[in-house]
Amino acid sequence: MSCLTHYPPRLCASSRHPEQTYQRADKLYVVRSTSQTQQRNIALTLEDDGVTYLVMRGEPAPTADAGAVYMGSGGVMLVPTGRIFVRLDDEASLEAHAEAFRKLGYVITHVLPYAPNAGWLERADKDAAEALRGIPDLARLPGVQNVEPQLLTVRAQR
Numbered sequence: 001m002s003c004l005t006h007y008p009p010r011l012c013a014s015s016r017h018p019e020q021t022y023q024r025a026d027k028l029y030v031v032r033s034t035s036q037t038q039q040r041n042i043a044l045t046l047e048d049d050g051v052t053y054l055v056m057r058g059e060p061a062p063t064a065d066a067g068a069v070y071m072g073s074g075g076v077m078l079v080p081t082g083r084i085f086v087r088l089d090d091e092a093s094l095e096a097h098a099e100a101f102r103k104l105g106y107v108i109t110h111v112l113p114y115a116p117n118a119g120w121l122e123r124a125d126k127d128a129a130e131a132l133r134g135i136p137d138l139a140r141l142p143g144v145q146n147v148e149p150q151l152l153t154v155r156a157q158r
Contacts (some may be wrong), residue, residue, distance in 0.1 A: 003060055005028060006129045007068035011080070014148035017138035022070035022078055022151075029066040030055050030079050034073070044077055048154045053152060058106045067128050078152055082128030083137060083150040085155050087118040089143045097143070104137050105130065120150070 004024070013020040028043060033052035044055035051114045055077055060066035070078040084106070084111060094111045101108060101121055111119040121138070132149055139147045 003066055004065055006133075008129075008132050010131060011070050011149065012135070013151075014146055015144075016136065016146045022072050024125045025069040025071045025077070027058060028055055028069040028077065029058075029060045030062075030069050031060075031064070031066050044154065046079055046154070048152050050083060052082075053077060059096070070151070072153070078151040078153050080128055080132055081150045081152060082122055082126065082131045084121045084131055084138065085118070085146075085148050085150060086121055086138060086144060087115075089145060090117055092117045092143045100141050101138070104141075106134070107139070110116055117139045130153055 005023055009024050011022045011024070012018045013022065030053050033045075034055050041057045042054050043057050046053040046055070055069055056066075067080065070080065072078050086094065086101075088097065093116050094108060094114070098108055102124070105123050105125065106121040107124050109120045111124050121131075123134070135147050135149065136142060
């Protein structure tokens with residue numbers, strides 16, 4: 001059994017646009033780069049916040065610390081980081097909702113300085129799969145306007 005089965009098979013781009021979905025990719029997985037990471041079978045390398053994510057071809061070992069890769073339109077690969085963006089009603093404060101987020105297993109990691117009603121959450125246990133699976137629960141909280149996963153992909157060239 002794959003270590004990726006606890007990731008949702010389908011992922012919504014945002015709670016405001018549930019019609020836009022991504023499918024969990026077969027035969028692709030992501031790992032965070034370390035000095036011991038095998039350099040073969042790399043399909044894509046992504047950087048974010050000082051972390052290098054390697055999208056690998058094949059199936060991860062059952063005990064691997066691997067994450068799911070999702071496919072967007074046109075075959076675009078999307079890598080969830082485990083961070084979740086939440087925007088509340090305009091007059092609300094993200095910090096005021098910290099207890100409700102905590103009850104669902106999330107902690108606030110960053111409040112936008114220019115928009116105190118929005119910011120980033122992560123699971124307290126750092127479990128990216130559970131962060132994705134909990135998006136519908138976050139979206140149902142009173143005062144929540146939008147919830148979306150942070151998804152890394154290659155930048156489009158203009």
